[in-house]
Amino acid sequence: MGLDHWIERRLPVKDYKEELIYWRKEPAIHDWFQKLAVKKGIEFESFNCVPVRIKKKHIKQLIEDIINDNLDYGRVGFFFGSNIMEPDELAEWKQDRITELSELLQTMKDGKDFAYKYYYNSWW
Numbered sequence: 284m285g286l287d288h289w290i291e292r293r294l295p296v297k298d299y300k301e302e303l304i305y306w307r308k309e310p311a312i313h314d315w316f317q318k319l320a321v322k323k324g325i326e327f328e329s330f331n332c333v334p335v336r337i338k339k340k341h342i343k344q345l346i347e348d349i350i351n352d353n354l355d356y357g358r359v360g361f362f363f364g365s366n367i368m369e370p371d372e373l374a375e376w377k378q379d380r381i382t383e384l385s386e387l388l389q390t391m392k393d394g395k396d397f398a399y400k401y402y403y404n405s406w407w
Contacts, residue, residue, distance in 0.1 A: 286363045288313055288405035290337070290387060294398055303390065303401075304383055308364025311354040312380070315345060316403045335403045339391050346384050349377050363407070 290304040306312055317330040319341060327333045348354055356366040356373070368376060391401065 286310065286313055286405060286407040288316075288403070290401060290403050292390075292399040292401050295400065296398070303387055309366065310363040311356050311366040312345075313363065313405055314355050315348065316405075319403075331405060331407055333405070337401045337403055339388060342384055342388050342391065346381055346388075349380055349384075 286306075286308045288306050288309065289302050291300050291302045293300050313330070316335055319337075320327065320330065320333060320335045323335065325333060325335060354366075356368075366373075366376070
């Protein structure tokens with residue numbers, strides 16, 4: 284039990300889904316996407332199983348927010364886990380997230396990838 288969340292790409296014509304990034308109990312990331320969903324006008328009772336369509340600009344902004352310490356690392360709980368860490372641990376966590384998100388950006392920039400739509404989703 285707990286927060287499982289991921290970024291996937293979908294090919295709507297063939298009802299195809301492929302998970303590209305998977306996270307387990309990363310509340311700072313989940314909170315960032317919840318705020319994005321609100322900005323996009325997505326209505327939800329609780330931010331659970333709510334797909335959020337994302338584009339390259341969103342991933343670029345998330346990377347920038349990680350670099351500039353604009354994520355909320357204070358949200359904790361049994362289902363959500365914790366992103367409260369020692370400074371060296373946090374630096375490693377940030378680098379890992381930046382690396383995987385940068386790799387995702389490369390995938391999204393692939394010219395053959397035009398038919399895919401990208402989504403953030405979660406389940407807890």
